[in-house]
Amino acid sequence: MNDTFRLSNGQKIPAVGFGTYKAADGEDAAVLSAAVDCGYRHFDTASFYGTERALGRALAECGLPRGEFFLTSKVWKTEMGYDNALRAFDASLARLGTDYLDLYLIHWPRPDLERSDWAALDLDTWRALEDLYEAGRVKAIGVSNFLPSHLEPLLASASVAPMVDQIEFHPGYTQQATLDYCAAHGIQVEAWSPIGRARLLSDPLLTEMAGRYGVSVAQICLRFALQKGVLPLPKSANPDRMAQNLDLFSFSLAEEDMAALDAMPRAGWSGEHPDRERVRP
Numbered sequence: 094m095n096d097t098f099r100l101s102n103g104q105k106i107p108a109v110g111f112g113t114y115k116a117a118d119g120e121d122a123a124v125l126s127a128a129v130d131c132g133y134r135h136f137d138t139a140s141f142y143g144t145e146r147a148l149g150r151a152l153a154e155c156g157l158p159r160g161e162f163f164l165t166s167k168v169w170k171t172e173m174g175y176d177n178a179l180r181a182f183d184a185s186l187a188r189l190g191t192d193y194l195d196l197y198l199i200h201w202p203r204p205d206l207e208r209s210d211w212a213a214l215d216l217d218t219w220r221a222l223e224d225l226y227e228a229g230r231v232k233a234i235g236v237s238n239f240l241p242s243h244l245e246p247l248l249a250s251a252s253v254a255p256m257v258d259q260i261e262f263h264p265g266y267t268q269q270a271t272l273d274y275c276a277a278h279g280i281q282v283e284a285w286s287p288i289g290r291a292r293l294l295s296d297p298l299l300t301e302m303a304g305r306y307g308v309s310v311a312q313i314c315l316r317f318a319l320q321k322g323v324l325p326l327p328k329s330a331n332p333d334r335m336a337q338n339l340d341l342f343s344f345s346l347a348e349e350d351m352a353a354l355d356a357m358p359r360a361g362w363s364g365e366h367p368d369r370e371r372v373r374p
């Protein structure tokens with residue numbers, strides 16, 4: 094298995110990314126610097142996270158050239174619409190201290206459930222991303238939390254198809270219908286909360302499997318994503334766990350174990366859903 098995936102436009106993307114939600118406070122870049130030292134070269138941030146400044150600082154301080162890194166950010170719900178999204182993009186670049194992004198995503202579809210023209214808002218925002226892409230200011234564009242029902246109207250009128258869909262994915266919540274739709278349309282799926290926000294760490298099936306393979310439960314979850322063709326974005330504040338989460342290429346899960354993980358009943362779900370207000374799992 095390769096340590097990179099290739100997007101539909103030919104861009105290479107490191108096969109494991111570092112999730113930055115709650116990985117930094119203000120401009121304190123310590124966790125992000127530790128992730129760079131550990132070997133992470135792909136970082137997932139968003140204007141919503143408040144981690145762009147700290148990430149920019151960690152990258153500036155590490156001394157490596159910008160081209161070594163793959164940086165993703167996202168348009169938040171309050172930044173939707175053509176002009177707002179262009180402004181949000183510039184603000185993200187300024188906070189990150191860079192003049193381009195590798196990937197820019199719409200964070201959530203239909204941000205305002207009260208509006209009847211939500212699909213139009215998704216499309217207006219998408220036009221902004223298309224223009225940024227055509228202008229060479231971002232190397233790839235995509236979406237996050239889009240289900241097939243959100244992707245369909247987008248694909249029907251897009252001049253540039255999304256290259257990525259970042260969704261919640263882990264054993265116990267695999268969203269297979271969205272995976273199938275994305276595979277059929279050349280869209281790379283990324284996994285958010287690939288360890289189920291630590292809710293899966295004591296799951297009996299995962300614990301048994303981890304013991305058998307001599308790895309951790311987190312590594313089972315992350316390797317499961319990779320073997321499903323899904324790019325995991327684990328977050329850890331701990332350097333030992335950061336390193337563990339990159340160490341995924343020296344073992345592989347047998348077909349019957351993949352099938353058992355695929356068949357796991359719902360577990361570790363965050364309770365977030367793009368078509369509903371947050372619901373308790």
Ligand SMILES: NC(=O)C1=CN([C@@H]2O[C@H](COP(=O)(O)OP(=O)(O)OC[C@H]3O[C@@H](n4cnc5c(N)ncnc54)[C@H](OP(=O)(O)O)[C@@H]3O)[C@@H](O)[C@H]2O)C=CC1
Nearest residue numbers: 112113114285286287288289290291311327328329330334
């Ligand atoms: N697009 C979207 O809407 C969303 C995107 N995301 C993205 O996905 C990223 C990851 O998701 P997140 O919700 O943070 O959840 P994760 O599934 O990555 O879980 C993070 C938790 O797991 C723990 N952990 C990490 N590695 C290990 C390990 N090897 N062993 C034991 N425990 C471990 C961490 O603790 P510790 O830090 O102490 O190690 C933390 O509590 C986010 O940071 C963000 O970039 C997340 C949610 C929504």
Ligand SMILES: O=C(O)C(=O)[C@@H](O)[C@H](O)C(=O)CO
Nearest residue numbers: 114139141200201285363365
């Ligand atoms: O983390 C993200 O990317 C989000 O979109 C948030 O919704 C996050 O998942 C959250 O938990 C907000 O309470």
